[in-house]
Amino acid sequence: MHSSTVFLIEFGAIILALGLLGRFAGRLRLSPIPLYLLAGLAFGKGGLLPLGASEEFISVGAEIGVVLLLLMLGLEYTASDLVTNLKCNYPAGLVDAALNALPGAGLALLLGWGPVAAVALGGVTWISSSGVIAKILGDLGRLGNRETPVVLSILVLEDLSMALYLPILTALVAGIGLAAGGVTLAIALGAAALVLVVAVRYGRHVSRFVSSDDPEKLLLVVLGLTLLVAGLAQQVQVSAAVGAFLVGIALSGEVAEGAYSLLAPLRDLFAAVFFVFFGLNTDPASIPPVLLPALALAAVTALTKIATGYWAARRAGVATRGRWRAGGTLVARGEFSVVIAGLAVTAGIEPSLGPLATAYVLILVLLGPLTARYTEPVATRLARLRRRSASRADAQQNPPTAHLDDQDTVGRP
Numbered sequence: 001m002h003s004s005t006v007f008l009i010e011f012g013a014i015i016l017a018l019g020l021l022g023r024f025a026g027r028l029r030l031s032p033i034p035l036y037l038l039a040g041l042a043f044g045k046g047g048l049l050p051l052g053a054s055e056e057f058i059s060v061g062a063e064i065g066v067v068l069l070l071l072m073l074g075l076e077y078t079a080s081d082l083v084t085n086l087k088c089n090y091p092a093g094l095v096d097a098a099l100n101a102l103p104g105a106g107l108a109l110l111l112g113w114g115p116v117a118a119v120a121l122g123g124v125t126w127i128s129s130s131g132v133i134a135k136i137l138g139d140l141g142r143l144g145n146r147e148t149p150v151v152l153s154i155l156v157l158e159d160l161s162m163a164l165y166l167p168i169l170t171a172l173v174a175g176i177g178l179a180a181g182g183v184t185l186a187i188a189l190g191a192a193a194l195v196l197v198v199a200v201r202y203g204r205h206v207s208r209f210v211s212s213d214d215p216e217k218l219l220l221v222v223l224g225l226t227l228l229v230a231g232l233a234q235q236v237q238v239s240a241a242v243g244a245f246l247v248g249i250a251l252s253g254e255v256a257e258g259a260y261s262l263l264a265p266l267r268d269l270f271a272a273v274f275f276v277f278f279g280l281n282t283d284p285a286s287i288p289p290v291l292l293p294a295l296a297l298a299a300v301t302a303l304t305k306i307a308t309g310y311w312a313a314r315r316a317g318v319a320t321r322g323r324w325r326a327g328g329t330l331v332a333r334g335e336f337s338v339v340i341a342g343l344a345v346t347a348g349i350e351p352s353l354g355p356l357a358t359a360y361v362l363i364l365v366l367l368g369p370l371t372a373r374y375t376e377p378v379a380t381r382l383a384r385l386r387r388r389s390a391s392r393a394d395a396q397q398n399p400p401t402a403h404l405d406d407q408d409t410v411g412r413p
Contacts, residue, residue, distance in 0.1 A: 011057060014039075014058070014273075021035040033335065033365050036275035040275060062270075062274040062342075065267075065272075067240055068244070068270050069267060069336075070241040073248060074248015074250075075260045077156060092153065093157035093161065107293060113350045116349050119168070123165055125360070127162070127337055129335055133332055150312050163245060167242060169340065210251060215262055223266075226243075226244050287355045309326035309329065313325075329371075337357060
């Protein structure tokens with residue numbers, strides 16, 4: 001009885017604190033993710049007030065949070081949307097992966113963490129935060145801008161890439177052999193292809209099977225189906241997150257819209273619990289030693305994201321100012337960077353990877369709104385200064401000559 005009472009008190013205090021932190025972040029027009037991470041650091045190992053009875057429940061809630069994040073992501077897209085994005089925008093996706101995954105992988109190898117940690121840190125630096133960026137676009141009133149479809153297409157490609165990347169990472173951190181890893185990847189790819197085909201050709205039938213006029217029944221069926229598929233996917237080492245993502249893609253139309261509205265509060269609750277759980281497993285004392293590498297990595301990958309957005313927007317025929325806005329908007333990292341780091345931390349790949357990822361996400365989730373707002377004005381101002389400097393230099397090298405009439409009058413009485 002005593003332990004259950006302590007659990008209720010602890011967990012209730014955590015949920016109340018998260019609600020207050022979310023409200024405070026809303027007033028500051030910031031993402032609540034950094035505040036959730038800081039709360040986890042405060043209540044975790046080496047923090048101000050370590051938890052006891054509720055930590056195991058929070059661990060389960062964190063897993064549900066990851067599943068719901070990917071499910072909701074899948075509900076936002078239809079299979080036809082994903083296929084269209086792959087056909088039209090895959091070059092931007094390749095450039096995005098190359099420019100932003102390589103710095104993280106390179107730093108992990110320079111620090112001597114090994115190839116598995118390199119794959120994990122490369123994923124942390126690669127994936128932008130869809131949730132934070134969507135909020136930024138709405139706050140800045142840019143949803144109708146011409147560069148916004150470019151930004152969204154890159155985010156869609158990154159999200160779709162998770163269906164390929166997460167099984168690879170799961171197999172690597174589990175330490176299974178090359179043959180077993182190949183089987184796992186083949187299962188993941190086959191499942192993704194099967195779901196896409198079913199969603200395109202038979203999506204109406206799947207949605208009709210799940211559909212219900214009663215919100216309670218719809219919520220129970222969708223949530224139960226998602227958790228079941230996620231558990232089966234994890235059982236065959238494919239990743240529970242990928243299974244949830246595929247369930248979201250398979251649902252469409254009114255069913256997807258209804259499920260999204262019903263599950264959104266649950267997603268927000270358990271996602272907040274997930275960020276707290278990640279912070280709980282990070283010792284605050286372990287962050288200062290990795291703060292300089294995190295700052296350097298954040299600076300480099302902020303620039304590479306800006307370059308990615310600029311290149312993709314230029315390829316789409318967007319004007320120069322829109323290119324800079326697209327690049328600055330993509331800088332924020334968030335939920336999926338933490339998900340990827342969490343997989344590696346749970347498997348015990350590298351003790352310093354968790355603190356580095358925490359510091360990295362904290363930096364860029366705070367920097368992201370600033371780069372989205374100020375990258376274009378700063379770039380425009382710098383371009384004007386360069387033009388003025390070039391004009392002055394040209395004027396000094398080629399001074400204007402006097403007019404002929406003026407020269408003729410020189411020396412006349």
